[in-house]
Amino acid sequence: MPYSFGARLIEERDRLGLTQGDICESTGINRKTQFAYERDHRYPDAGYLMTLLKHGFDVSYMLSGERPPRYGTVHEALLCNVLVAVDTELSRAGRSLDAARKAKLVALLYQTSSETGQVDPIVAQKAIDLLS
Incomplete structure (x- = not known):
């Protein structure tokens, strides 16, 4: 530094x-x-x-001379719930995503879920539907 x-x-x-x-x-x-x-x-x-x-x-x-963490701290349980919701909704929709697009989707859902600490499955479903 x-x-x-x-x-x-x-x-x-x-x-x-x-x-x-x-x-x-x-x-x-x-x-x-x-x-x-x-x-x-x-x-x-x-x-x-x-x-x-x-x-x-x-x-x-x-x-x-100090950089803050780029996106703050990650709540592991919430991240796990987001990943489960994304995988569940992708499976429901019969869709698959490349790693880059899936990462963006996970990041979006994590950010929207971080305020409440809960993943809204409807938001996950709508986000995936928008990809269609």
């Missing part, structure tokens, strides 16, 4: 496939200023950071 703000700024810029010029164009700063930010000679203001945030930069990581 990069230890300085500037190093994390470069890391995020590289992750997004952007150049210094791209950032300068988006934020309205000049290359000299961008270079100073990346070398920890200066630190940006909130307006600059807000613009980066709008362009997909993980500003929280840039400031703290």
